[in-house]
Amino acid sequence: MKLKRFFCLIALTIFIWSCKKDDNPVDAVIVPPRTLADVAVEDEKEIQAFLQTHFYNYEEFETPPTDFDFNIRIDTISGDNAGKTPLANQVQSETLDVLIDNEEGEIQHTLYYLIVNEGSEESPTIGDNVFVQYEGLLLDSTSFDASSTPVVFNLSRVVSGFGNGTTKLKGGTGPIENGDGTVRYDGHGIGMIIMPSGLGYFNSPPQGSNIPQYSPLIFKVDLLSFEEDTDLDKDGIPSILEDLDMDGNLNNDNTDQDSERIFFPNYNDADDDGDGTSTLEEISDDDGNIITPYPDTDGDGTPDYLDSDS
Ligand SMILES: [Ca+2]
Ligand SMILES: [Ca+2]
Ligand SMILES: [Ca+2]
Ligand SMILES: [Ca+2]
Numbered sequence: 001m002k003l004k005r006f007f008c009l010i011a012l013t014i015f016i017w018s019c020k021k022d023d024n025p026v027d028a029v030i031v032p033p034r035t036l037a038d039v040a041v042e043d044e045k046e047i048q049a050f051l052q053t054h055f056y057n058y059e060e061f062e063t064p065p066t067d068f069d070f071n072i073r074i075d076t077i078s079g080d081n082a083g084k085t086p087l088a089n090q091v092q093s094e095t096l097d098v099l100i101d102n103e104e105g106e107i108q109h110t111l112y113y114l115i116v117n118e119g120s121e122e123s124p125t126i127g128d129n130v131f132v133q134y135e136g137l138l139l140d141s142t143s144f145d146a147s148s149t150p151v152v153f154n155l156s157r158v159v160s161g162f163g164n165g166t167t168k169l170k171g172g173t174g175p176i177e178n179g180d181g182t183v184r185y186d187g188h189g190i191g192m193i194i195m196p197s198g199l200g201y202f203n204s205p206p207q208g209s210n211i212p213q214y215s216p217l218i219f220k221v222d223l224l225s226f227e228e229d230t231d232l233d234k235d236g237i238p239s240i241l242e243d244l245d246m247d248g249n250l251n252n253d254n255t256d257q258d259s260e261r262i263f264f265p266n267y268n269d270a271d272d273d274g275d276g277t278s279t280l281e282e283i284s285d286d287d288g289n290i291i292t293p294y295p296d297t298d299g300d301g302t303p304d305y306l307d308s309d310s
Contacts (some may be wrong), residue, residue: 006203009111009245010143016042020066020189020288021289024227025243026057027088028075033203034203034214035100036085036100036101036198036202037100037107039110039196039197039198039202039214039224040098040107040109040196040198043197043198043214043216044049044105044110044196044198044215046139046216047110047112047139047194047196047216048088050087050139050194051086051087051088051091051112051194052086052087052088053077053079053086054074054075054076054077054086054087055074055075055081055085055086056072056073056074056075056087056090056114056192056284057072057075058090058114058116059266060073061116063116064087070117070190071220072114072116072192072220074087074137074141074218075086076080082164085168087114087194090114091112091113091114091194092112092114092115092168093110093111093112094110094113094164094168094227095108095109095110095111096108096109096111096112096160096164096188096199096248097109098111098160098198098199099252105199107145108198109191109195109198110198111161111164111165111194111195111196111199112193112194112195113165113168113191113192113193113194114191114194115169115189115191116190116191116192117187117188117189117191118169118170118189119169119170119171119172119187119189119190119223120127120170120171120172120186120187120188121170121171121172121173121187121225122153122174122226122228122240123167123168123170123171123271124138124155124166124167124171124172124223124228124241125155125156125167125169125240126156126163126164126240126243126248126249126250126259127155127156127230127232127239127240127241127242127243127250127267128153128154128155128226128227128229128230128236128239128240129152129153129154129155129226129227129230129232130150130152130153130154130155130223130225130226131150131151131152131220131223131224131225131226132147132150132151132153132166132220132221132222132223132224133147133150133221133224134146134147134151134220134222135147135219135220136161136217136218136219137217137218137219137220138211138212138215138216138217138218139215139216142210143233144209145209146271148176150222150224152241154230155167156232156239156249156250156251156267157268159195159199159200159201159217160192160199160222160249161195161199161200161217161219162193162195162219164199164248165193165219165221166191166193166221166223168191169190169191169225170189171185171188171221171223171225171226172185172186172187172189172224172225173185173186173187173190174186174188174224174225184277185224185225186203188222188223188224188225189221189222189223189273190217190221190222191221191223192219192220192221193218193219193221194216195216195217195218195219196216196219197209197213197214197215197216197238200215200216200217201213201215202214205264209291210299218230232267232268233267233268233269233270233279233282234270234280235269235270235271235272235278235279235305236279236280236283236284236290237279237283237305239267242265242266242267242272243267244266244306250265250267251265252265253265253266253267254266254269254273255272255273255306256269256271256273256274256298256308257274258290259274260274272305272306273304273306273307273308274308275308275309279305282294282295282303282304282305283303283304283305285296296310297310298310
């Protein structure tokens with residue numbers, strides 16, 4: 001529901017902006033696009049400065065006050081808070097490669113994540129649907145988006161920093177009925193992800209949002225639960241197994257890309273080889289049971305569902 005309202009708001013904002021433009025014509029200023037390499041260096045510096053100068057309410061999580069809401073709060077290390085431990089001492093990090101637009105190589109990016117409560121169950125994979133609450137912030141603490149109620153996302157269909165960061169958390173036990181029609185998850189993962197813009201929206205933030213281009217992003221995430229071995233396109237193959245080159249990125253595996261007008265990567269394509277027979281049919285027997293290993297009729301090492309000539 002909240003998302004719907006958000007999109008209405010976006011539509012309204014775009015409308016207002018376009019009216020303004022017509023009323024007050026200004027000379028167009030063409031800003032040349034910036035390179036991934038330059039922005040990555042700049043973002044890393046900004047993030048480092050942020051991590052050194054900010055802390056979160058770790059003391060409240062260590063000794064929760066009565067009625068504590070278990071929300072992460074960030075503040076500046078200064079004045080009364082001068083002695084607080086900086087985020088820089090508490091975050092973990094992972095290096096991720098981001099492909100340059102014209103495919104002339106990759107640029108390394110560092111994803112930072114803070115695990116406040118790891119969670120009591122298992123971790124999702126990058127192919128799974130997750131049930132989360134979140135808030136998105138800029139480094140200056142401006143909030144740009146938040147869920148008012150938990151929402152479902154597939155971790156490969158959100159910005160890669162959010163997707164990869166959320167796999168570091170674990171879900172909680174539940175759903176547990178609260179007795180008033182609501183449910184809760186106990187012991188769920190609570191964390192925060194800090195990412196350079198190359199793992200976020202880079203030069204194309206959502207239209208109408210208040211995210212500037214090339215902005216590092218922060219997401220506070222509560223991972224309530226997830227759907228284990230999610231099969232997004234319902235083709236019988238769990239999404240994580242459609243990462244053919246096993247590089248942790250499901251969006252760069254597309255067997256039939258040469259014949260597709262719109263790019264549908266395998267995890268989001270029910271006919272992976274584009275031969276007109278669904279993947280599910282190519283891996284099922286007459287009774288509808290999945291055959292493993294997947295059939296390879298011509299014995300060329302490529303299973304039928306990825307082999308458009310068999
Ligand atoms: Ca891949
Ligand atoms: Ca495809
Ligand atoms: Ca597929
Ligand atoms: Ca097929």
